[in-house]
Amino acid sequence: MNSSTVSYAIQAEAIRVFCGFRNPNLSEAQFFTQLGQTFMPGTPYMLQPLGLAAYLPGVLSNPAANLPQEFALICYASPEVWDKAMHSTLRGRVYNQTHGGVYAMPPSGASFPAFVENLPGTAVDPYYLFQQATDWQVGGSKVAVAGKLKVGQSGVDFRTELRSALLNQRSKLEGAGIGQVVTVARDDFAVIWFHSLSGDLQLDTDFLSGVLSVPTVLENQRVVCVDEPPILNITKSSAYNFIFLRESKYFLR
Numbered sequence: 001m002n003s004s005t006v007s008y009a010i011q012a013e014a015i016r017v018f019c020g021f022r023n024p025n026l027s028e029a030q031f032f033t034q035l036g037q038t039f040m041p042g043t044p045y046m047l048q049p050l051g052l053a054a055y056l057p058g059v060l061s062n063p064a065a066n067l068p069q070e071f072a073l074i075c076y077a078s079p080e081v082w083d084k085a086m087h088s089t090l091r092g093r094v095y096n097q098t099h100g101g102v103y104a105m106p107p108s109g110a111s112f113p114a115f116v117e118n119l120p121g122t123a124v125d126p127y128y129l130f131q132q133a134t135d136w137q138v139g140g141s142k143v144a145v146a147g148k149l150k151v152g153q154s155g156v157d158f159r160t161e162l163r164s165a166l167l168n169q170r171s172k173l174e175g176a177g178i179g180q181v182v183t184v185a186r187d188d189f190a191v192i193w194f195h196s197l198s199g200d201l202q203l204d205t206d207f208l209s210g211v212l213s214v215p216t217v218l219e220n221q222r223v224v225c226v227d228e229p230p231i232l233n234i235t236k237s238s239a240y241n242f243i244f245l246r247e248s249k250y251f252l253r
Helices: 028-050 079-088 090-097 155-175
Strands: 015-020 052-059 070-076 109-111 140-147 178-185 189-196 216-224 238-243
Touching: 015 178, 028 052, 028 070, 028 079, 028 090, 028 238, 052 140, 052 216, 070 079, 079 090, 140 238, 155 178, 155 189
Parallel strands: 216 238
Antiparallel strands: 015 070, 015 109, 052 070, 052 238, 140 189, 140 216, 178 189
């Protein structure tokens, strides 16, 4: 007799890694209001029925020049589920249309990460450190955001140095209970998410001190969605992890 099980752990290739820059027509207060009242709770509201696995957004208040003001992991059951949701459903198309009123498009955008060892040295794609599935709604997660330390350093050299620092630390991170690290690095900044199955994630970012300016490290606070996702009152730099029931049919193994 065959049996099916449901696991909500996903491969990192199924994560949309997003960096958002505020629409210049909005003040920071207006931007935070839009995010907290509509856009952030609207993401699981619109996408949960389409195979959303997890949603971890965050914001910076008064960020330094060239840093994103919002950043997120938008996790799906698979890349194929994302593609169908965005391009073959009305919900997905409506969701996509909401971005322009909140973000500057470009430079805001999202892409799937690649395994760090498969990424060409000059690539600007996001990447991940561990080849294992992760349930981002379980355990603890933190996100670090920072500009590059060396102002005159080229984007290629910055990304190369950052990647080397993370690879050199990979075994120590794993030994500390961190099971996944997802990074996006542009020419001037990096955003790095860390996940541990332990709810008490101890994170030491000193190993990045030669590459990044002092990072802002935020813990992803749980936002439990009992019915509709709740409104957030965003007034400062903060990060969230929306906890919602997943649509099990997308996760059958």
